[in-house]
Amino acid sequence: AQKVTQAQTEISVVEKEDVTLDCVYETRDTTYYLFWYKQPPSGELVFLIRRNSFDEQNEISGRYSWNFQKSTSSFNFTITASQVVDSAVYFCALSEEGNTGNQFYFGTGTSLTVIP
Amino acid sequence: EAQVTQNPRYLITVTGKKLTVTCSQNMNHEYMSWYRQDPGLGLRQIYYSMNVEVTDKGDVPEGYKVSRKEKRNFPLILESPSPNQTSLYFCASGDRGLLNTEAFFGQGTRLTVV
8 A cells, every 4th residue: 555645746837826735644653754845857855844643733835735634534735826947747755763764755756747 | 865876877788787876875784775666656665784794685686796894885687687677676675664653765766778
């Protein structure tokens, strides 16, 4: 079973539109961490955010915001007023304490294209 | 500058010719790991290491070997590469098994096996 599901394979939006990338995770642990990474066309993986399972506060960083809801096991990522530079593949990931944290489970990624 | 360095960035090789992809980190991280990225499959873990001389299999270890003789280095070895190992490979490192810190990734190695 997929531990992290990113159902949206590809998304295209016009510049300045808002876009939400969905992430649903599965774990039996009470302590776990969730992450988002960005992979621009150049290929490197860029860390965006980490959230632990005890902190359900939503977070905003500039145009980026994250909505963590344990009740639905979701950790969605919203980009407000999207820009062409936001075009990338975005990965959601899960790290579990029960597995001594040595396993990062990645989703299959969502490819975002922002059209100028 | 804190970083994870992979070499080479690009490699084309022939089936059966042994190769090694190097990975080095300068952050004194205990945890290191290798992933492969394939279209539609995301990143899948190949092997990981919690400390020197301690390595464990990830989800897709077949056809790969690793070693951790020094804390900073974690090479990935393909003894007899096959075309199905054509992929984008990432090395990562982190503190305390990535429980509460992000993984720092290398730039990636694009491997083509013909």
